[in-house]
Amino acid sequence: MEQNNKEKNYFLLSCQQRERDEAELYKRISDRIKDPEAKKILKSISQDENSHAEKFASYSNQILKPNMSRIRFYNFIAIMLGYTFMLKMFERGEEKAINSYKAHIAEIPMLETILRDEEAHEAKLIDLLDEERLQYVGDMVLGMNDALVELTGSLAGYTLAMQNTSVIAMAGLITGISATLSMSASGYLSSRASGNKNAVKSSAYTGIAYLITVVLLIIPYLLFSKDNYIPALIVTMLIAISIIAGFNFYISVAKDEPFKRNFFEMAGISMGVAVISFIVGIIVKQVLGIDL
Known part of the structure; x- marks a missing residue:
């Protein structure tokens, strides 16, 4: 039982950290790009990710800050290789998160709502990715x-x-x-x-x-x-x-x-x-x- 609680707590904290990091990254990218529609979508996704982090915090009873080393690394990738490339990498992360959430829905019911949001995010990101340099x-x-x-x-x-x-x-x-x-x-x-x-x-x-x-x-x-x-x-x-x-x-x-x-x-x-x-x-x- 104690081992299961440790694993569950680790899962919650890792999910909370990921959501907090992604919220910060989406916000930073939205501040940089010029396309108003893309900016709006990314800000909306950032707000959703912050909301998810807060839901996980209600379970973990811990407040986590964005991992700035990770933020700076991905921000550098976005600057050097384009936000499309960086978002595509995150899209892969969204797929992993979705699979991870599906495996834990039975023990953490709130994941069902978060899962729907993540699937919607994945669809939005696919439609969004059209950067000039890729043309x-x-x-x-x-x-x-x-x-x-x-x-x-x-x-x-x-x-x-x-x-x-x-x-x-x-x-x-x-x-x-x-x-x-x-x-x-x-x-x-x-x-x-x-x-x-x-x-x-x-x-x-x-x-x-x-x-x-x-x-x-x-x-x-x-x-x-x-x-x-x-x-x-x-x-x-x-x-x-x-x-x-x-x-x-x-x-x-x-x-x-x-x-x-x-x-x-x-x-x-x-x-x-x-x-x-x-x-x-x-x-x-x-x-x-x-x-x-």
């Missing part, structure tokens, strides 16, 4: 994927052909910056030809994604000594895989797309091109007899 995810994928395929291939080829990290970094930067400008210009012309009124913004997202990827892939060649070109290439490949994993995780959360399939597809293409380019670098060096 340009296709442009970001295009820029990032093109940079990963083109530059990992180029760097792999340069590595065996040049065998000097400084020279490889220079060649990679020239290739990457030129390709960024070319990609942005092509994206702009393509978007304008298709009647996209936001052609400039679309090309900007493509170019920025491309340039960031270029810089991250070249960093190892700037850090390693000139003779450590193979370790630099290995680290670059690991960075490329990390970029692919991170971006696909973002997309899987924000747009409910499958992570594994997209990850292995992008990683397979990028690494496949790198391997082929690596072999081409060896052949070109041998055939031309160039020794840098």
Whole structure:
């Protein structure tokens, strides 16, 4: 009996803390966004979560404050990756909360009312999630994927052909910056030809994604000594895989797309091109007899 009471009390306190944290986060996001309808919905959800926390407090007989470390962490995610991504993560939390509440309704009757609210919140959040940056995810994928395929291939080829990290970094930067400008210009012309009124913004997202990827892939060649070109290439490949994993995780959360399939597809293409380019670098060096 005592063990059951401890478990019940722990459950109540964890639920109370979650509701208090979510109330504070929804409030902070509602204060930041400009869409009046979204602001209204998020404030309403925040008030509901506060009400739930108070109901749990009537059972636990404790007053809990928001966990500010958790609040700051998720607030940072909202600022860096967008409130849509953060709310999608919370939507997953809502699903877990719903399942947890269903398992305890028999012993805590008030959970039935809270459960209805949480299911309504989940539906509202799904309808709400439409952030501008997600409209340009296709442009970001295009820029990032093109940079990963083109530059990992180029760097792999340069590595065996040049065998000097400084020279490889220079060649990679020239290739990457030129390709960024070319990609942005092509994206702009393509978007304008298709009647996209936001052609400039679309090309900007493509170019920025491309340039960031270029810089991250070249960093190892700037850090390693000139003779450590193979370790630099290995680290670059690991960075490329990390970029692919991170971006696909973002997309899987924000747009409910499958992570594994997209990850292995992008990683397979990028690494496949790198391997082929690596072999081409060896052949070109041998055939031309160039020794840098």
